[in-house]
Amino acid sequence: MNIPAVEISGLIKRYGQITAVDGLTLTAARGAVTAILGPNGAGKTSTIEICEGYRRPDLGTIRVLGMEPGSGALRPRVGVMLQSGGIPPAVPAAEFLTLLSRFHAHPMDPVALLDMVGLTPVARTPYKRLSGGQQQRLSLAAAIVGRPELVFLDEPTAGMDPQARHATWELITALRAAGVSVILTTHFMDEAERLSDHVAIIDHGRMVAEGTPGELTGSAGQLRFRADPGLDLDGLVAALPPGSAAKESPAGHYVIEVIRGGVDPTLLATVTAWCAERGVLANSLRIESRTLEDVFLELTGRELRT
Amino acid sequence: MTPALELQPAPGAAPVSRMIAAQAAAETRSLLRNGEQLLLTLIIPLLLLAAFSLEPLVSFGGGISRIDFMTPGVMALAVMSTAFTSQAIATGFERRYGVLKRLGATPLSRGGLITAKTTTVIAVELLQVVLIVVVGLIIGWRPHASLAAIVVVPLLIALGTAAFSGLALAMAGALRAEATLAAANLVYIVLLGVGGVIFPLTKFPAGARHFFELLPTGALSTGLRSVLAYHVQFPVGNAVTLLVWAVAMIAVAARVFRWE
Numbered sequence: 001m002n003i004p005a006v007e008i009s010g011l012i013k014r015y016g017q018i019t020a021v022d023g024l025t026l027t028a029a030r031g032a033v034t035a036i037l038g039p040n041g042a043g044k045t046s047t048i049e050i051c052e053g054y055r056r057p058d059l060g061t062i063r064v065l066g067m068e069p070g071s072g073a074l075r076p077r078v079g080v081m082l083q084s085g086g087i088p089p090a091v092p093a094a095e096f097l098t099l100l101s102r103f104h105a106h107p108m109d110p111v112a113l114l115d116m117v118g119l120t121p122v123a124r125t126p127y128k129r130l131s132g133g134q135q136q137r138l139s140l141a142a143a144i145v146g147r148p149e150l151v152f153l154d155e156p157t158a159g160m161d162p163q164a165r166h167a168t169w170e171l172i173t174a175l176r177a178a179g180v181s182v183i184l185t186t187h188f189m190d191e192a193e194r195l196s197d198h199v200a201i202i203d204h205g206r207m208v209a210e211g212t213p214g215e216l217t218g219s220a221g222q223l224r225f226r227a228d229p230g231l232d233l234d235g236l237v238a239a240l241p242p243g244s245a246a247k248e249s250p251a252g253h254y255v256i257e258v259i260r261g262g263v264d265p266t267l268l269a270t271v272t273a274w275c276a277e278r279g280v281l282a283n284s285l286r287i288e289s290r291t292l293e294d295v296f297l298e299l300t301g302r303e304l305r306t
Numbered sequence: 307m308t309p310a311l312e313l314q315p316a317p318g319a320a321p322v323s324r325m326i327a328a329q330a331a332a333e334t335r336s337l338l339r340n341g342e343q344l345l346l347t348l349i350i351p352l353l354l355l356a357a358f359s360l361e362p363l364v365s366f367g368g369g370i371s372r373i374d375f376m377t378p379g380v381m382a383l384a385v386m387s388t389a390f391t392s393q394a395i396a397t398g399f400e401r402r403y404g405v406l407k408r409l410g411a412t413p414l415s416r417g418g419l420i421t422a423k424t425t426t427v428i429a430v431e432l433l434q435v436v437l438i439v440v441v442g443l444i445i446g447w448r449p450h451a452s453l454a455a456i457v458v459v460p461l462l463i464a465l466g467t468a469a470f471s472g473l474a475l476a477m478a479g480a481l482r483a484e485a486t487l488a489a490a491n492l493v494y495i496v497l498l499g500v501g502g503v504i505f506p507l508t509k510f511p512a513g514a515r516h517f518f519e520l521l522p523t524g525a526l527s528t529g530l531r532s533v534l535a536y537h538v539q540f541p542v543g544n545a546v547t548l549l550v551w552a553v554a555m556i557a558v559a560a561r562v563f564r565w566e
Binding site for chain 1: 311312313314315316317318319320324325328329332335336339340400403404405407408410411412413414415566
């Protein structure tokens with residue numbers, strides 16, 4: 001089990017003059033959820049389709065479960081959810097799922113799976129008459145019906161309403177708990193933050209940052225509270241770990257910033273103890289961390305969703 | 307209440323025969339569900355057989371009855387409609403909708419997919435031939451054939467199927483879906499006219515006639531008619547023509563076919 005789910009090294013993919021993927025190196029661990037996060041046109045789909053064996057890289061090596069992408073021996077082990085389409089428009093939902101289940105040795109029961117993704121009421125509805133979110137859920141079900149070790153999900157919740165999105169998140173979490181490796185692309189930072197063990201933020205085909213959501217967002221946490229104006233902050237900073245800063249802005253609004261390690265229980269206890277010693281009641285006390293959206297903005301100077 | 311599902315990985319491909327059977331069954335269901343395809347593959351050939359056999363719309367010599375002329379021609383038309391027109395259109399749209407791409411990520415191999423498609427075509431052709439034979443016999447068709455026809459007719463149909471399938475996949479794999487739809491229907495209409503299906507090729511000038519007999523539909527209809535109406539044991543020329551088309555078209559299809 002030491003072989004990673006996906007190992008990408010120095011991947012370059014060009015379409016004519018355009019370089020879609022520009023020297024990407026990424027390792028996705030087994031049994032983990034890895035999110036490739038980035039704006040539209042960042043190279044997410046190119047990367048995932050190269051892993052799926054649909055496109056050839058111009059340069060670089062790609063190993064999927066230690067094998068050549070798209071090889072015959074790999075296909076039964078890998079589930080694929082395309083960004084769109086792939087299902088005949090006139091074929092009813094249940095029929096398509098049943099067909100794909102027949103390609104596998106130990107498939108899930110298509111009826112039960114259809115129920116799990118909430119499509120039982122539209123089991124006999126042709127694909128083209130399903131809503132966008134229902135089409136996505138059928139496509140997701142089709143990716144997992146063969147009980148794969150690894151699934152590639154290209155924008156799995158695009159076009160879903162909030163309820164369907166949460167149901168999909170639950171399913172992805174359940175897959176991970178069952179030991180399935182998941183590689184997904186998304187431009188929703190909350191999705192990456194909620195689901196992933198590992199996030200790779202890419203822009204213009206290059207990796208701009210990677211790590212756990214906590215590593216990416218939590219390295220500069222903030223503790224905010226309100227109290228009477230004019231507290232002596234120098235004394236407080238002296239009690240905090242090195243590298244911390246405190247400011248009052250505007251009057252009565254206090255912010256304590258921690259550059260490394262984020263806000264931890266000790267820090268919180270130190271601040272509240274310091275307040276208690278002085279008879280200060282800290283109101284509206286809250287811990288904030290940067291979101292992946294903030295991280296992306298800082299690293300690229302651009303909004304994630306543009 | 308959602309029943310508990312086994313999400314734990316248990317990967318594995320089904321036996322190849324089961325995959326092909328499942329895909330062929332799905333393709334056959336799709337075809338039977340599609341009204342236009344049914345019209346093309348079943349209703350038009352049977353209507354032509356009945357209409358042109360019962361009404362003297364076309365006159366021809368040759369010393370055989372109208373139904374004896376029509377039945378082999380309509381068989382050739384049926385083979386063309388299924389193996390070429392219907393298959394080209396269906397495959398063109400499958401490619402457009404990303405279905406071929408999606409199937410490419412399943413354990414079903416490309417060879418398996420093509421085998422499934424061929425199985426579907428053969429199953430539909432069997433249904434067509436049975437219906438044409440039954441309707442023909444009811445109208446009064448009496449084959450004038452040697453015993454060899456039992457082998458030669460399926461052989462000619464198989465060669466025609468291979469040639470038409472190659473042409474269908476070459477077209478569907480290289481052109482846009484709409485262009486395939488238009489071109490496949492155009493070729494169907496043209497070859498219905500000059501393929502010796504309902505209009506005897508003997509009515510054309512000799513030069514044109516020889517050319518039309520070298521087209522797959524003309525070769526198939528002429529070959530079937532020689533065997534079923536004129537007691538020919540084995541129409542070597544027509545069989546060779548179909549074989550050449552089959553080899554050439556499959557080679558072209560293999561070169562130009564794009565899965566996405």
